[in-house]
Amino acid sequence: MDESIRVLHVDDEPGFAELTAEFLEEADERIEVLTASRASEGLERLGEERVDCVVSDFEMPGMDGIEFLEAVREEYPALPFILFTGRGSEEVASDAISAGATDYLQKEGGTDQYTILANRVLNYADTAAAKSQRERQLDAIEAAQEGISILDEDGEFTYVNEAYADLYGYDSEKMLGMHWSALYPEDELSFAREEILSTAEEEGGWHGSSTGVRADGSTFVEDHTVSTTERGELVCTVRDVTERKERGRALAALHEAATDLEAAETEDEVYDVLLEAAEGILDFDLVAVDVVADDALVQTAWTLDLDTEGYYEETPLDEDTLATRSYHRQETIVVDDLSGHEVTPADPEYRSVLTVPMDELGTFQAVSRATGAFDEADRELTELLVGHAREALTRLERERELRQRTEALERQNDRLEEFATIVSHDLRSPLSVAEGRLELVRERYDDPHLDELSSALDRMSTLITDTLTLARQGQLxxxxxxxxxxxxxxxxxxxxxxxxxxxxxxxxxxxxxxxxxxxxxxxxxxxxxxxxxxxxxxxxxxxxxxxxxxxxxxxxxxxxxxxxxxxxxxxxxxxxxxxxxxxxxxxxxxxxxxxxxxxxxxxxxxxxxxxxxxxxxxxxx
CATH class of the missing domain: 3.30.565.10 (Histidine kinase-like ATPase, C-terminal domain)
Structure with missing residues (x-):
């Protein structure tokens, strides 16, 4: 599998484009930069090659950066797009974000801008890849859980799947033979007959919003599609728009949490955002984050009550628990009912659990005292949130290692400079005295041993010069x-x-x-x-x-x-x-x-x- 991150950089200044490519590729070995001098050329390259992120200038001949962004969004709505321009204004930034830009960066002097750009590229590309994978999973899940039914010519159900029956609060078998009118309130029946059924019969199908009524009398807004078959049957698909709107709000809130995670400067800040999102967005009550340390999962952040019976501070990695299983297998584990399960929970009152691995960092775990507390939507949203937290923690670790390496190299440079200073001052001074004394002796005596002494002193001078060069040339x-x-x-x-x-x-x-x-x-x-x-x-x-x-x-x-x-x-x-x-x-x-x-x-x-x-x-x- 190709793990490279391919970046398309579009800029009408070839020199700047080449320099940017060089800095990006030096920043991370995974980055591979493709360049284009015009937006039209950039669109051609997008159609010919795999691209994980687009970086574009604003002012370019033919098509500017905003127009290029709009063209990209028509064909690649989820592709990360960073506007990297020397023209900075709130108007340009606003237009870029409104057109669907992932981010907006202004060109500045110095090399720090390339480090920032590289970090954004890596984060957005990795997030987009993870999001793409998760969206494919979500699509499959939504398709499997979509309510589907079939009506005969008399308007009675001949087939309903479990999702359809659950949506209306009925048993699927008991719905067979039921008339469709039982699923609409009285004031919606005329709309169903005159609008939905009439349009489906005349045009072959209908799609829109309608009001459904459940077995308990409660109503909800449904996203409803009706299609006709050659045999005169009606195929109906229904989704609860109310539930989908709640999911949309959760995704929007998770996006804000992801922004906070990206801005976090310490591990504690990451854990705070993670737990706050788990409680406030996903509505989880009992959450813990375990981090790997000394061959054990150490509980580092939690919303659990510390006085809870069975509370643990760490779990050896060789112990068989749901957390260690999830960590070793690197897969999410959901258990609907822990009673009788082969793995004993930390607290016997816990009935269901959701455990998500955080790569090699550790695990995230949510537990509940109710059975079946975590559905597929909870799983997918949690994996999305944990993915953002994992990326933030990995970024902080990289930054810490870089700081440590830089500090070590700076100390090495200081030691080398100190050594060079000692060599320069403490050795050259006595050597100069020896050379001076030699000249005085030459004036008084003519002895062949003096030539050998002069050669030895010259060699000492050469050695000092080379030693100084060696020390200073080895600096970072x-x-x-x-x-x-x-x-x-x-x-x-x-x-x-x-x-x-x-x-x-x-x-x-x-x-x-x-x-x-x-x-x-x-x-x-x-x-x-x-x-x-x-x-x-x-x-x-x-x-x-x-x-x-x-x-x-x-x-x-x-x-x-x-x-x-x-x-x-x-x-x-x-x-x-x-x-x-x-x-x-x-x-x-x-x-x-x-x-x-x-x-x-x-x-x-x-x-x-x-x-x-x-x-x-x-x-x-």
Whole structure:
């Protein structure tokens, strides 16, 4: 099953569209962005490819964003649509929402806007997918529960299903042979004869609202359809509009709850909204949320009375309960009567239960002291509500992990900077004193040992410089730029001691820190010349699949047994080398979140492959 989230971004500025696509795809590996420069092109792509969410500009030639939205809604009424525009006004926002936009975002400076957009895309796409699945289930449920009956030429029932009989409060078998007029109040009979039956006979069918009367004398508004058959029979389908209106109000209230869940900033806020909706919208009295912790379901939020007999604080996952079953199976469990059930309830007074899994997070459970308290509508609405809560909790967990990772990286940067400062100040000062004293000694004495001492001091200076570079280049890359590999590589090649060496570059665009990417190429070029000679041939190209790039040469290469050691600090095959050059490359690659490895080139030399870069486009130069 394809788990990718395909986003269609329509914007008449190709540069901005490409930048937005890059940020969205970097934000989450599931996101795949399709682009279009006009609304008409966007409509064509919608007809040709699967799209999970549309992001559109407002001001575009031919058809603006609102007109595009209206065209999309005609064919794809449930497809998430986000208006992402630089023109911000209450009028545009109002028009967008009125036309059916899922959301409205204004373009701003900085990269935070892309993070917000990515989060909205993920939430709306996931919610739409879940909603689509739930709506398919609801459609099947509604069809199965729809009241259906058949009348003969005399207007008497020859067939009624259970849903039809239940709707009017009769036993289905006792309704057979009953005349249809028994289901209408006196003042509705003339309407039924002159409007419903007459229209059905003349036109083959009728659909509209009418008033039904139940066995107990109560009335209700019914959505009524009557169709004729070739044998002169009438097929009637009836729904209780009153019940459907209540369901509609519940769905609208759940939508508001979903908005509150999306805005929740803590787990406690999510639980508060979840319990409030369960009580106020679904009319559940006894509710508990169990969260997985230390191989147990721990009751974290509840409306249960803490003094209730049998109350529990946690349940081991290996214990057999309805909650653990629902969690392990990842399926909703509804029990109409717990008396005599194989699983004993926490409180013997509980008679029915509804348990919904929250993926790997835990379970949501509603219980009642009445039998059959939860019908299919309760189940579906609860799954919808719990789905929104689960998404909110998952979002908060991702945000917390991101904050923790960012804080850890910032601490790492601080430690590296502190180390670099110590090296710079505490080592260079005595080294400078030693170099000065050496010059004074040279003025008084002519001794060959002084040349060796000078070489040692020079090597110490080089080691300090490389150590500083290694520390600072390993810091987290927080503000990458969009760079051309060809331009950076060519600039670095001009600075390297290349002599008669040659360079061939296949261009691509990458997101990187300019100075540190330059350091990577300089070190790799210097390494190629030092080991391959003045006439070495070096090539820079893209890896298959566009997942990164490589720097290769036709020099002597590195034995396979030693390739895992070349990036270690201090590794060198040269008497004059410090062993920091390739270690610095590895640190810079790691700071970008990339990966580097060494292989053999086509010419038998070294081939440094840098992956997980995310290159865009290619052009041979």
């Amino acid at each position: 890359v927080t503000a990458p730029d969009t760079l051309s590999i060809a331009e950076v590589a060519s600039r670095c090649w001009g600075r390297a001691p290349t002599a008669d060496a040659t360079l061939d570059v296949e261009d691509a665009t990458v997101r990187a820190d300019a100075d540190r990417l330059q350091q990577v190429f300089e070190n790799l070029f210097r390494n190629a010349v030092e080991h391959g000679g003045d006439d070495v041939a070096v090539s820079v190209g893209l890896l298959d699949g566009g997942e990164g790039f490589f720097v290769a040469d036709d020099g002597p290469g590195v034995p396979e047994a030693e390739r895992g050691e070349v990036f270690e600090r201090g590794y060198t095959t040269s008497e004059d080398g410090t062993g920091f050059g390739l270690a610095i490359v590895a640190e810079i690659v790691d700071a970008h979140g990339w990966d580097v490895s060494l292989a053999e080139s086509e010419g038998g030399g070294a081939r440094f492959e840098i992956r997980d870069v995310g290159v865009v486009g290619r052009e041979t130069k």
